[in-house]
Amino acid sequence: MEARDRGGAPARPLWTIGVDIGSVAVKAVLMRDGEWIDRRVAPTGWNPGEAGDEACAELLRRNALDPEGLGRTVATGYGRNAVKADGRVTEISCHAMGARYLFRDGDERCGVRTILDIGGQDSKAIALDRDGNVVNFLMNDKCAAGTGRFLQNMAMMLGCTLEDFSALPDIEPHAVSSMCTVFAESEVVGLLARGVDKRALSLGLLDSVASRAEGMLRRVGLHEPVAFTGGVSRSRNLVGLLERRLGCAVRVSPDSQFAGALGAALLAQKQARRGRSAPEAR
Amino acid sequence: MHDIDTILETMREAIPAGPVRIKEAVEAGRKVVGCYCAYTPYEVIRAAGAIPAVLCATSEKPIAAAEEHLPRNLCPLIKASYGFALTDTCPYFHFCDLVVGETTCDGKKKMYELLNRLKPTYVMQLPQTVSEDAVEQWRVEIERLARRLEEALGVTITEEALRREIAWRNEERRTMTEFYALSRRNPAPISGRDVHMVNEFFRLSFGDPEALELIRTLTLRLRENYDAGERRVSPDARRIIVTGCPTGKSVEKVFDAIEENGGVIVAFENCGGIKPSYELTDESLPPYEALARKYLGIPCSCMTPNDKRLDLLEGLVGDYAAEGVVDLILQACHTYNVETFQVHERVGVPCITVETDYYQGDVEQLATRMGAFVEMMG
Numbered sequence: 276m277e278a279r280d281r282g283g284a285p286a287r288p289l290w291t292i293g294v295d296i297g298s299v300a301v302k303a304v305l306m307r308d309g310e311w312i313d314r315r316v317a318p319t320g321w322n323p324g325e326a327g328d329e330a331c332a333e334l335l336r337r338n339a340l341d342p343e344g345l346g347r348t349v350a351t352g353y354g355r356n357a358v359k360a361d362g363r364v365t366e367i368s369c370h371a372m373g374a375r376y377l378f379r380d381g382d383e384r385c386g387v388r389t390i391l392d393i394g395g396q397d398s399k400a401i402a403l404d405r406d407g408n409v410v411n412f413l414m415n416d417k418c419a420a421g422t423g424r425f426l427q428n429m430a431m432m433l434g435c436t437l438e439d440f441s442a443l444p445d446i447e448p449h450a451v452s453s454m455c456t457v458f459a460e461s462e463v464v465g466l467l468a469r470g471v472d473k474r475a476l477s478l479g480l481l482d483s484v485a486s487r488a489e490g491m492l493r494r495v496g497l498h499e500p501v502a503f504t505g506g507v508s509r510s511r512n513l514v515g516l517l518e519r520r521l522g523c524a525v526r527v528s529p530d531s532q533f534a535g536a537l538g539a540a541l542l543a544q545k546q547a548r549r550g551r552s553a554p555e556a557r
Numbered sequence: 558m559h560d561i562d563t564i565l566e567t568m569r570e571a572i573p574a575g576p577v578r579i580k581e582a583v584e585a586g587r588k589v590v591g592c593y594c595a596y597t598p599y600e601v602i603r604a605a606g607a608i609p610a611v612l613c614a615t616s617e618k619p620i621a622a623a624e625e626h627l628p629r630n631l632c633p634l635i636k637a638s639y640g641f642a643l644t645d646t647c648p649y650f651h652f653c654d655l656v657v658g659e660t661t662c663d664g665k666k667k668m669y670e671l672l673n674r675l676k677p678t679y680v681m682q683l684p685q686t687v688s689e690d691a692v693e694q695w696r697v698e699i700e701r702l703a704r705r706l707e708e709a710l711g712v713t714i715t716e717e718a719l720r721r722e723i724a725w726r727n728e729e730r731r732t733m734t735e736f737y738a739l740s741r742r743n744p745a746p747i748s749g750r751d752v753h754m755v756n757e758f759f760r761l762s763f764g765d766p767e768a769l770e771l772i773r774t775l776t777l778r779l780r781e782n783y784d785a786g787e788r789r790v791s792p793d794a795r796r797i798i799v800t801g802c803p804t805g806k807s808v809e810k811v812f813d814a815i816e817e818n819g820g821v822i823v824a825f826e827n828c829g830g831i832k833p834s835y836e837l838t839d840e841s842l843p844p845y846e847a848l849a850r851k852y853l854g855i856p857c858s859c860m861t862p863n864d865k866r867l868d869l870l871e872g873l874v875g876d877y878a879a880e881g882v883v884d885l886i887l888q889a890c891h892t893y894n895v896e897t898f899q900v901h902e903r904v905g906v907p908c909i910t911v912e913t914d915y916y917q918g919d920v921e922q923l924a925t926r927m928g929a930f931v932e933m934m935g
Contacts, residue, residue: 353921365818367929397925409933414926416912416919 289346289547293539296327296354298395302536303330309544323354349543351535367412369538374502375407376537377528388498391488393507395423400491413495420454421487423507428456429480432463440477441510448478485516502526504534564775568758575761576648583652588710591653594661595833595855598699598848600726604718605706608763613647614638615805617915632889633915635664642675655709659683661859679705685860687853696849719844730834732769736776737831740823741877744792746783749822750812756829794821795931798873801885802893803828807915818928823877826870858892867903874904880934884910
């Protein structure tokens, strides 16, 4: 059935954009009346504002929309203040909202209670209540331990790519004890010099990330179902190691990388609907 | 309506003039006693005719110098205190005749040993529990301080002077308490950043009656203008109480993160805020006993047990209709950091702990954390 406003005339479709400016990639999502229409991912580069604006413009261009037809844009991520937007919301709220969308069971039920989000420079554990509202969250402290950046550095050390980390054979990981990116580097150098298998070491590095994530998830209050969002969730091996540590299933989606942008676009829908004269978001 | 902005501006401008006022006082023959902590019985120092001056301790600038002598993973407040003294960049330290310290924590009491090499430092042995024995012990310590001041400054502290200063300090506490109570209104009549600035102004007014009068006028004007409909704070702002470690310049980043992301700080349950001022000294008791009871009653995390802080915090959450609590921990402050668990258990509203130091590298992270905390309240 076609949506109609109170007068009975066909309502204008509500288009919104959510843009998530991460430290590595810009993710933008176009939405129409709560439905996911298009997406765009691009490297953040050295100018996060420009990269974000460009991603949004590209979505409008290829969907033949003019900026006036757009209801609202909400920005999130560390570069949220650098980009043109009508509202700015933190990654925590956006990932929660995005994860609810990605992992919804049936129509309404929220299919997730605990979210792990590992991005380029941040990792977060978010606890939701049964209705999907954020009730608690934890963020990593200011260092890169356990983040995508950590894995990227380690991949470079081992002369492989992040993708190689995902295609490792089922062998026992070799423990890496240091969480600090710099100390872990020296530890890895030492272990390689002692002839430790490179693949076991790679798994060990992933497992150290899993161990740190486990700590955060348990501290925030672990409830099933657990979902994993953010770019790092594309590593199948990491998901497996995390499931082994938590002793429960961890839900991932091929669209996990877009969770933040999706959440932002959904919040933009909500805010725009709350009155076309939507107040500036906090 | 612009009256309030003018008063706030006057106060803001008076803060950097603090060192000049101390210099002038010294040149006029006044003595200055440097202090760090809310447990310092100002009344005794004032009764000795000296000015109690809070020493610099809240900037990251002298920390690198301090780390030449002190461990790096120490509380930034202790490192800054020592660093300011070592580099002679704190005018109040420069001009003071004596420093009064207290054994509130391990880091401070050991730091005072080094500080004593730079300036005579008298350390009061603070009992760390509240009992009749402890009150008696603390009374003896305060009297010992009085004897030391008499000796160092060549004066006699009379009971009359003590009673006069107790009454005046109570007046100061009443004035500040009345000012703080404004924020019980909803929406709050004044931002937390401004409250913190007024605290700073009060701290650096050194007992000046005119400064206190200005705070009274501010309170009055805020109340009048509020009743006339002026709103300085958005009614949508989420009401936050800040608790935990002492605050100051370098941790204002946390207040900015709260208030620039949809929150308003309605109360500071810290040493520089409500904690040391919400209870008065009993003017009917013998002065030293009255002071011992008053100061020992400050619910700092160095006390054990410290249920009183949790009671205070719980009360403030109700009185100020707080929607969230931000528990501010300075790196390596073990007592507050451990008490965090009980704080989360007790407050009954969403609570977030932020551990930070004086460096400004986590400003972006703080904005995300405080922003998300406010968003969490819906």
